[in-house]
Amino acid sequence: MESTIRQMDIFFNPKSVAVVGASNNIHKAGHVIFKNFAENERRGVFKGKLYPVNLREDKILGYRSFRLLSDIPSEIDLVVIVTPAATVPEVVSDAAEKGVKSVVIISAGFSEIGNHSLQDSIVSVAKENDIRVLGPNCLGVFDTITGVDMLFLPETKILISGDEFIATPRPMAGQIAIMTQSGAFGVSALDYLTGRQMGVSKFVSFGNKCDVAEAEMLTYLLHDERTWVILLYAEAIEAGREFMKVADRVTRRKPIVAFKSGRTDAGARAAVSHTGAMAGSDKIYDAAFAQVGVVRVQNMEEFFDVGKAFAFQPPALGNNIGILTDAGGPSVMAVDECESNGLTIRRFSEEVLQRFEDLKQRGKLPRFATTANPVDITGSATSEMFERSAEIFLDASEIDGLIVLGLHHTPALQEDFVDRIARLTERTTKPVVACDIGETEMAMFIRSRFEKYGIPAYSSPEDASRAIAGLVHYGEYLKKIGSFEDYMKIFTRRHEGSK
Amino acid sequence: MESTIRQMDIFFNPKSVAVVGASNNIHKAGHVIFKNFAENERRGVFKGKLYPVNLREDKILGYRSFRLLSDIPSEIDLVVIVTPAATVPEVVSDAAEKGVKSVVIISAGFSEIGNHSLQDSIVSVAKENDIRVLGPNCLGVFDTITGVDMLFLPETKILISGDEFIATPRPMAGQIAIMTQSGAFGVSALDYLTGRQMGVSKFVSFGNKCDVAEAEMLTYLLHDERTWVILLYAEAIEAGREFMKVADRVTRRKPIVAFKSGRTDAGARAAVSHTGAMAGSDKIYDAAFAQVGVVRVQNMEEFFDVGKAFAFQPPALGNNIGILTDAGGPSVMAVDECESNGLTIRRFSEEVLQRFEDLKQRGKLPRFATTANPVDITGSATSEMFERSAEIFLDASEIDGLIVLGLHHTPALQEDFVDRIARLTERTTKPVVACDIGETEMAMFIRSRFEKYGIPAYSSPEDASRAIAGLVHYGEYLKKIGSFEDYMKIFTRRHEGSK
DSSP states (O other): OHHHHHHHHHHHSOSEEEEETOOSOTTSHHHHHHHHHHHHHHTTSOOSEEEEEOSSOSEETTEEOBSSGGGOSSOOSEEEEOSOGGGHHHHHHHHHHTTOOEEEEOOOOSGGGTOHHHHHHHHHHHHHTTOEEEOSSSOEEEETTTOOBOOOSOSEEEOTTSOEEEOSOOOOEEEEEEEESOHHHHHHHHHHHHHTTOOEEEEEEOTTOSSOOHHHHHHHHHTOTTOOEEEEEESOOSSHHHHHHHHHHHTTTSOEEEEEOOOSHHHHHHHHHHHSOOOOOHHHHHHHHHHTTOEEESSHHHHHHHHHHHHHOOOOSSSBEEEEESOHHHHHHHHHHHHHTTOBOOOOOHHHHHHHHHHHHTTSSOTTOEESSSEEOOTTOOHHHHHHHHHHHHHOTTOOEEEEEOOTTSTTOOTHHHHHHHHHHTTOOSOEEEEOOOSSHHHHHHHHHHHHTTOOEESSHHHHHHHHHHHHHHHHHHHHTTOHHHHHHHHHHHHHHTO | OHHHHHHHHHHHSOSEEEEETOOSOTTSHHHHHHHHHHHHHHTTSOOSEEEEEOSSOSEETTEEOBSSGGGOSSOOSEEEEOSOGGGHHHHHHHHHHTTOOEEEEOOOOSGGGTOHHHHHHHHHHHHHTTOEEEOSSSOEEEETTTOOBOOOSOSEEEOTTSOEEEOSOOOOEEEEEEEESOHHHHHHHHHHHHHTTOOEEEEEEOTTOSSOOHHHHHHHHHTOTTOOEEEEEESOOSSHHHHHHHHHHHTTTSOEEEEEOOOSHHHHHHHHHHHSOOOOOHHHHHHHHHHTTOEEESSHHHHHHHHHHHHHOOOOSSSBEEEEESOHHHHHHHHHHHHHTTOBOOOOOHHHHHHHHHHHHTTSSOTTOEESSSEEOOTTOOHHHHHHHHHHHHHOTTOOEEEEEOOTTSTTOOTHHHHHHHHHHTTOOSOEEEEOOOSSHHHHHHHHHHHHTTOOEESSHHHHHHHHHHHHHHHHHHHHTTOHHHHHHHHHHHHHHTO
16 A cells, blocks of 8 residues: 555656657647646746656757657656657656656557557556556646646637637645546536636546556545545446445545446446446446445536535534525425435424524514524525524534525625624534525625635535535445544544644 | 406506605615616616605605505506505505506515415405406516516625625526516526526516416416516416416417426425415426426526527427537536436437548548547547537437537637537527536636527536437427427527527
């Protein structure tokens, strides 16, 4: 395990990198990748040594360029290969001679198009020389802290119109690691997360997985202090047994959210033609993920929504969820979605009902508020009503988590309802998620205000419900294996450390 | 039917309006509503006469105020009531004496909180005097053309911080009508649609439906030229038989998208406690909607996504969908979601396969593109490749609709791929929807560029798939009742008229 961690770490934190296929031509992937490293070095983010390798160039972006890896006078930790597929075996051999132990092959044109022998030849050279290979046909690695950035998609794009637009943004540093089989989906995930202001620790694109695959990367991420949540996109996981063994260890300390597409027969067929790999029955994945506590999601939005919930909130101790709202209709939507996801929205005990009744008697809630769970404080809602109601929910032992549907449109409601609820959550270990509906100023302001306090906020009642369902299902797993308290300790330490 | 249309029209297009409970106090709903009308009159949008009624004020926003409806010297088309519940029966009696035939009761405090007798007393006065009543406990009507705006939620809100934010925006004029039982969800829908730049024709919030309900409003909207699509949110539809009779007529000419919440048992119970109305079995709704061609959706996002698809695109003649992409992973997601929604993604016939093969031979597609449906032109995609591939899809008789997953991140792709695909769609009647993933500049630019051409664009493959599923299911219904061609004529006329 220690050697796996050391080996994987080189991909994210190399002391020296050679980019074979580095280029001055802006249309080449080798240009973008080399430039990423060079710029991050100039900014003081990437602290390793950097060497361009190109048969025909003397200088690349001001760096002295080498014709061959063997021409580089110093040791090389990591080689990134961006040359045409046919040339890759030779480059790997060069790397072997140079004593390199880690190679990332960005180049495509291998097994994914039926070119198995070419890929096999690389694998055998690598095996003989104890070289670890990421790829081929991948986007490699992006790390928000070390400045390693192998993405050949430039951050901005110049349109025909001449305008320059942000096209493939790099997200800020954060606690979410992304492991993806699909490079295209990987970069769109970075685009999505950047726009939603969610931070990333590490990103890795596996491509054909000729050597390094999910299991070893999970082992590495298990020990990466900066990663709290792992988002995994896959169309097939070939080394299933290994994956399960590692996932079983990981999910005791950090949640894994898995989006395995190809869940329908036609989807599975599409995945096969796209990756060249057999996916296996989808039901087997369901069972396998459940067995080792991997939380499976069904679509892209749920993937990010549940990931955000895990980054911010603890798992739930049970599946009885409270719903607090100022908007009747949306609370019905939340109940529907909670129930569809195996949660229950149970009528309060007499004791809790009485506490709400008391609030009404004292004129602290509208007389006509519905208070049986969901609690609907109606369009007369004020910040104080939200606070007093949330307090009862969080105090009630029968409630395992809370959805706050705080629609900002009600006339008397002010933004401090967010602050008041956030203060209450400081003394609870129950998960709380929020929702406001709308796509203009105030809705965005309310959602981002919730998130500043670490309460994930969603733009539909159903999104919020699926997010808390993830927290419930993970909690159920942790309880089953007797690890709930241990995880809570880890969770608390992480979040206290980050304050 | 004609009398229904005339009666409903007064709610949206009154020659004269009295607001009973109009106020100078900015914290009162009667202030906001009167100000909406007054400002729209000043802007020349609202063209009717406007009268404030208030027992204690002489002037409201510069208008001479009347103590009672009977003090107003001219005829009144429509009375909007915003006074406390207990006073409403008297105001309705005053309206009857004045000869008013249309009343909107914004005020709450009736059946929704068990106050049935108060509501009954209003109903009997109204019946005796042939007065049509919208509400009570509703948000009334908003019309983007006539300037009628009864929403008591002001467009902007002043925060504690002193900042003024857009809180309940009014959307631009468009083709989508919104009918909603929940006022809270109704305004959040306006907020959502404004932010997504989707236009609205008419908005009506029913509240307790003591008189006017879905069926009559549908009859009216059937004849409203500006409305092409009807979005209906309901927790219960009481007059089911009437609703079905009208819906059956409407769906031959314009699609109805229904979001009926309370689909689970717990959701149905929550709806009952929230509205006081029995919802009935959810399965009955499924069957009833299907019988009359109402397209039912399961959640908020699907509601808007399918609504947008109908506003822009024709129904599909069959359920065999094509998928064109430059991103393998997302195309698998789309296949999964299409299949889950009853669509098929069938392997092309030899003839179509051959056309793609020819493109490859001529170097117009990457050699390694997957071309069996989905067609994945890979990360080497150019605008020309998208165009040539889309053309084959649209020509192929075996394909009934197309999803374009055009992820902008691929290095060589430029924004003109959108223009090229849009040009092709001008000569087809097959529906086309698009998707780009990401939440930063370029993704938003690409999606909005598609929509400028009338191609609805979504931010996830699953959203795009559910949208086209709506078009397929509606097409299946139209074919079944033999109305497909008739609807297509209407659709074409509408869209040509709007160019």
